[in-house]
Amino acid sequence: MSTTPEVLRAALALAAAGVPVLPLRAGKVPFGNCPSCKDGACGGRPNMKSPGPCQCPAPCHAWAAATADAHVFASPVWAPVWREAVAVAYHPGGAGLTVVDLDNAAAVAWARESLPRTRIVSTTRGEHWIYRGAMPSSNAVRPGADIKSLMQYARWLGPGTGRMVVLPAAVRALVVKEEATPAPGEVASSLPTRAAWGRSVAIGCCHTERYVRTGLERGLALVRARTESGAGSRAFGVARFLASQHTACPGPCGLAAIGEEIVAVAVSVGVPAAYARRAVTNGLEATVGRAA
Numbered sequence: 001m002s003t004t005p006e007v008l009r010a011a012l013a014l015a016a017a018g019v020p021v022l023p024l025r026a027g028k029v030p031f032g033n034c035p036s037c038k039d040g041a042c043g044g045r046p047n048m049k050s051p052g053p054c055q056c057p058a059p060c061h062a063w064a065a066a067t068a069d070a071h072v073f074a075s076p077v078w079a080p081v082w083r084e085a086v087a088v089a090y091h092p093g094g095a096g097l098t099v100v101d102l103d104n105a106a107a108v109a110w111a112r113e114s115l116p117r118t119r120i121v122s123t124t125r126g127e128h129w130i131y132r133g134a135m136p137s138s139n140a141v142r143p144g145a146d147i148k149s150l151m152q153y154a155r156w157l158g159p160g161t162g163r164m165v166v167l168p169a170a171v172r173a174l175v176v177k178e179e180a181t182p183a184p185g186e187v188a189s190s191l192p193t194r195a196a197w198g199r200s201v202a203i204g205c206c207h208t209e210r211y212v213r214t215g216l217e218r219g220l221a222l223v224r225a226r227t228e229s230g231a232g233s234r235a236f237g238v239a240r241f242l243a244s245q246h247t248a249c250p251g252p253c254g255l256a257a258i259g260e261e262i263v264a265v266a267v268s269v270g271v272p273a274a275y276a277r278r279a280v281t282n283g284l285e286a287t288v289g290r291a292a
Contacts, residue, residue, distance in 0.1 A: 007023070007082065007085045007086070007087065007088055008073065008082055008085075010088045010156055011023070011073060011082075011088045012070055012073065014068075014088065014090055014156065015067070015068040015069070015070050015073070016070070018068050018095060019068060019090050019091075019094075019095040020066035020067050020068045020090060020091040020094040020095060021066055021067070021068070021088050021089065021090045021091075021156070022059055022062070022063065022065050022066040022067075022088075022089050022090070022091070022153060023059060023078075023081050023082055023084075023085035023087075023088060023089075024085060024086060024087040024088065024089050024155065025084055025085065025086060026084075026086055028086065028087050028155060030059070030062040030063075030065075030089070030153070031059050031060075031081055031084075033056075033058075033060040033061065034056060034058045034060055036056060037054060037056050037058070037060040037061065042054035042056060042060075044061065044064075045060075045061050045064040045065070057072070057075060057077045058077045058078070058081075059077075059078060059081055062153060063089075063091045063094075063151060063152055063153040066089070066090060066091035066094055066153065068094075087155055087156070088155075088156040089153040089154060089155050089156060090153065090154060090156055091152075091153055092130075092134070092148055092149045092150075092152070092153075092154050093134040093135075093137070093149040093150030093151065093152070093224070093268075096132065096133065096134050096217070096221055096224075097130055097131065097132060097133070097134065097149065098130070098131045098133060098134055098135050098147065098148070098149040098167050098171060099128050099129070099130050099131075099147075099148040099149065099154045100115065100128070100129040100130075100131070100145060100146075100147060100171060101123075101126075101128055101145065101146040101147075101148055101154065102123075102126040102127045102128070102129065102144060102145055103123075103125055103126045103144040103145070103146070104125055104126050104144040105126070106143065106144055107126055107142075107143065107144030107145045108126050108127050110142070110144075110145070111127070111129055111145075114170065115129065115168065115170055115171065116165055116168050116170070117162060117165070118130060118131050118162060118163070118164050118165045119131075119159075119160045119161070119162045119163065119164040120160050120161060120162050121157050121158055121159070121160035122157070122158075122160075123157055126144070128154065128157065128160070130160065130164055131164065131165060131166065131167040131168070131171060132164050132165065132166050132167060132217075133166055133167030133213070133217045133220075134149045134150055134167075134217075134220065134221075134224065134265070135147065135149050135150065135167060135171070135172055135175065135261070135264070136149065136150055136151075136175055136264045136265075136268060137149050137150055137151055137152040137175075138174070138175040141174040141175060142174065145174070147171070147174060147175055150224075150265070150268045151268060166210065166213050166214065166217070167213075167217070169209075169213075172261070202252065202253050202254035202257075203252065204249055204250045204251040204252050204253060205246065205249050205251075205252075205253040205254065206246075206248065206249045206250075207245070207246070207249070212258075215242060215245065216242060216258055216261060216262075219238035219241065219242055219262065220238070220261065220262065220265045222234055222237075222238055223235050223238055223262060223265045223266050223269065224265055224268070224269060226269060227269050227270070231266050231269045231270065231271045231276075232266060232271045232275050232276060232279045233279070234266075235262050235263070235265075235266040235271065235276055235279050235280050235283070236279040236280065236282060236283040237283065238262055238283070239258075239259055239262050239279070239280045239281075239282075239283025239284045240283035240284070242255075242258055242262075242284075243255055243283065243284045243285075255284050256284075258284075259280045259281065259283075259284050262276075262280045262283075263276045263277050263280050266279070266280070
């Protein structure tokens with residue numbers, strides 16, 4: 001296959017590490033959809049916001065086409081795309097990662113004062129801070145800062161420096177907006193916030209933050225893996241198991257915040273929000289004597 005050597009070489013190295021990648025064209029944006037997928041005619045990929053039947057082998061639908069399968073790279077459908085590619089992107093959420101994209105010097109200065117140090121990659125205008133753990137993505141969480149994880153892509157700019165640490169509550173707390181539908185005659189002047197798990201909501205928990213966060217991230221990975229079916233049932237099981245770990249705590253343990261994170265991931269892989277919330281609530285309540 002004829003291609004830009006450094007672009008494909010980087011893609012293959014990332015794929016070997018289990019990181020889903022996709023090519024970027026001139027302008028460093030994803031390639032457009034094929035004629036069959038143009039304008040949503042295919043219904044969308046199953047793991048996008050609007051689930052559909054599309055199983056297109058081409059690099060359509062941006063982040064949803066990211067793959068760690070090197071055989072896909074060499075397929076006849078992808079070959080001409082690599083010949084035009086100018087850069088490589090990856091799907092952080094698909095690799096269990098979160099990128100805090102800091103777009104200017106002021107944002108970088110804020111991160112150095114407010115966030116735990118982790119793996120850092122220099123960009124043209126700022127830095128990418130990469131954490132271990134996935135979460136919902138959101139743009140403009142504060143001036144000059146975006147969160148890129150689930151349902152987004154980030155440009156690959158090298159391995160960076162520093163030891164990658166577990167996604168902290170301080171980053172999760174940056175994503176506080178939820179979609180809301182106003183009641184008839186009302187105006188949604190402000191959107192409700194969702195508390196991230198931390199000591200502020202778990203003052204009666206006997207476990208360390210690392211213990212709780214590690215267990216939660218493993219559970220979220222199990223839900224996230226169910227892109228085709230069964231994510232709702234898996235969310236119930238994860239919620240029930242995590243709640244059972246707190247039966248000996250005096251409480252409160254912040255299980256509601258843990259539940260919100262499970263719901264968010266379930267919704268990200270296509271579970272209807274109402275169903276996801278019901279499944280998680282039932283899972284949390286299935287453990288008798290749980291800490292709230």
